Amino acid sequence: MKIIVALFLFLMFAKLSNASDTLYFAGNIKISKNTSYKYYLRFTINIENKLNGYSLTDPGGPNETKTKISGSFDTVKKTISFQENNVIRSKVDLKNNDLCFVHATLNIADNKVVETLSGKFTGFKIDKNTACANGLINLINTDKATVILKKWDEQDKFHDNSKKIARENSGKLVTLSNEKGKSLSITGNTVKLTLWDNGQIDGDKIAILLNGKYILEDYTLTATTKVLEIALSGNAVDTLKIIALNEGSIPPNTAAIKIESAVEQYPILTKAIVNEVRTIYLTKKKP
Numbered sequence: 185m186k187i188i189v190a191l192f193l194f195l196m197f198a199k200l201s202n203a204s205d206t207l208y209f210a211g212n213i214k215i216s217k218n219t220s221y222k223y224y225l226r227f228t229i230n231i232e233n234k235l236n237g238y239s240l241t242d243p244g245g246p247n248e249t250k251t252k253i254s255g256s257f258d259t260v261k262k263t264i265s266f267q268e269n270n271v272i273r274s275k276v277d278l279k280n281n282d283l284c285f286v287h288a289t290l291n292i293a294d295n296k297v298v299e300t301l302s303g304k305f306t307g308f309k310i311d312k313n314t315a316c317a318n319g320l321i322n323l324i325n326t327d328k329a330t331v332i333l334k335k336w337d338e339q340d341k342f343h344d345n346s347k348k349i350a351r352e353n354s355g356k357l358v359t360l361s362n363e364k365g366k367s368l369s370i371t372g373n374t375v376k377l378t379l380w381d382n383g384q385i386d387g388d389k390i391a392i393l394l395n396g397k398y399i400l401e402d403y404t405l406t407a408t409t410k411v412l413e414i415a416l417s418g419n420a421v422d423t424l425k426i427i428a429l430n431e432g433s434i435p436p437n438t439a440a441i442k443i444e445s446a447v448e449q450y451p452i453l454t455k456a457i458v459n460e461v462r463t464i465y466l467t468k469k470k471p
Contacts, residue, residue: 205228205229206226206227207228207237208224208225208325208329208332208333209224209225209323209329210222210223210324211301211321213319213321214320214321214322220319221241224239225237225239225253226333226337227253229257229264235255235257235264235265238252239253239268239286240333243332243336243434244386246275247276248274251269251272251283251285254266254269264301265289266288267285267288269285271283282310284308286321287305287306288305289303289304290321299324300324300325301322301323302321302323304319304321305317305321357452358451359455360426360452360453360455360462363460365462365463365464366452366463367421368450369448369467370416370445370448372445372446372447374414374445375416375445375466376445377441377442379400379439380405380406381440382438384434385406387404388405388430388438389402389405389428389432389437390403390427390428390429390437392425392426392427395417395419395422395423416468419468420468421467421468422466422468423466424463424464425463426439426454426463428458428459428460428461429459431458435457437454437456437457438454438455
């Protein structure tokens with residue numbers, strides 16, 4: 185039995201030391217008895233046992249933050265040590281809030297079904313001297329963890345694409361997160377709508393009305409773009425309404441929409457809870 189266990193551990197640690205492997209762990213970070221968040225790690229370990237990757241905290245939540253991590257793998261103690269250092273992106277208002285960066289040493293274990301990482305952490309402010317939190321981290325390495333993190337990697341690509349679209353256009357990316365509508369100037373009598381889900385692909389459904397008539401019903405957003413060519417009315421203003429039919433598995437409902445006319449391009453991001461409406465007024469430019 186000891187020989188079998190030793191062989192199993194050898195294979196696991198050999199995998200951790202293989203620079204070609206990307207490791208995915210998912211679980212939670214517990215800060216207090218009543219406060220915990222989903223917490224994911226994605227990293228590689230090189231032949232010098234140096235660790236590099238990122239952490240993802242509170243995915244889909246109001247504190248969602250993706251942060252670069254670096255550290256090392258101790259082959260003797262069978263632990264990994266890492267610290268969060270640079271924020272890649274965050275929903276937290278960093279101008280008015282200080283993030284708490286995780287510093288942790290986690291024990292590696294394998295129960296023949298899943299690999300686990302667990303242990304205590306201390307959070308430090310950016311100065312690395314002021315402690316701001318402490319608690320426990322418990323993670324597992326499963327196929328599900330791999331799938332989840334790969335989807336979030338895809339999500340980041342779509343966020344990057346949205347930012348790229350915004351840079352290419354004269355206008356900035358417009359986020360519609362309340363009932364207040366947005367007016368856009370349009371040249372010509374036709375527009376093209378390009379739609380996709382730029383968040384985690386979680387089954388968000390929308391419907392779209394043009395001047396009170398459906399042009400899209402019960403549509404599930406995916407990573408693949410959908411293009412609608414629509415003819416506008418002869419009125420000075422046409423009204424588009426985007427209705428959130430659900431919130432998918434990770435609220436809120438999010439939709440990325442690029443509106444293109446003969447001249448203009450507008451990148452739009454809508455956020456809504458179920459049955460909420462986001463309104464866009466397409467105002468014709470005078471000749």
